[in-house]
Amino acid sequence: MKRTLIIFALISIFAGLHAQEEVKLYNPELDGMEQVDKAVKEAAAAGKHVFVQYGGNWCPWCILFNKFVNEDQEIKDFVKENYVVVHLNYSPENKNEACLERFGYPQRFGFPVFIILDGKGKMIHTQNSAYLEEGKGYNQKRVLEFFRHWTATAVDPASYKK
Numbered sequence: 614m615k616r617t618l619i620i621f622a623l624i625s626i627f628a629g630l631h632a633q634e635e636v637k638l639y640n641p642e643l644d645g646m647e648q649v650d651k652a653v654k655e656a657a658a659a660g661k662h663v664f665v666q667y668g669g670n671w672c673p674w675c676i677l678f679n680k681f682v683n684e685d686q687e688i689k690d691f692v693k694e695n696y697v698v699v700h701l702n703y704s705p706e707n708k709n710e711a712c713l714e715r716f717g718y719p720q721r722f723g724f725p726v727f728i729i730l731d732g733k734g735k736m737i738h739t740q741n742s743a744y745l746e747e748g749k750g751y752n753q754k755r756v757l758e759f760f761r762h763w764t765a766t767a768v769d770p771a772s773y774k775k
Contacts, residue, residue: 645709657732
């Protein structure tokens with residue numbers, strides 16, 4: 614019985630590792646500047662902002678954040694309504710160095726790092742993702758608050774005038 618439990622545990626661990634490896638959120642073959650410019654045009658047309666998740670397939674916290682956002686229906690709906698999302702690759706194959714320069718070298722915050730752009734492509738916020746973490750995951754309230762604070766409406770001064 615004990616041997617069966619150990620075998621089952623090992624299979625579960627390897628299956629989990631394999632499943633994590635299968636996630637290909639980031640594409641190192643894409644040109645990051647082209648990705649961002651396309652997203653900015655789409656955001657401008659839709660009255661949204663761009664949410665850039667900079668990281669890589671090698672980064673468990675990057676994969677975890679994407680999973681967290683997509684499994685929490687409230688956050689998922691909010692992001693879809695207010696942002697155009699870009700998964701910008703950072704890996705040995707392609708660090709997207711032009712984007713690093715454009716965004717003020719955000720890798721200093723670790724990965725994933727989140728960048729908010731307005732509909733004109735202007736960077737309006739860089740977020741260290743560690744502040745949104747809780748334990749071995751992310752805090753729903755903090756993540757939703759982060760997204761709410763950087764929507765096109767939230768940063769528009771006209772939203773606050775009577």
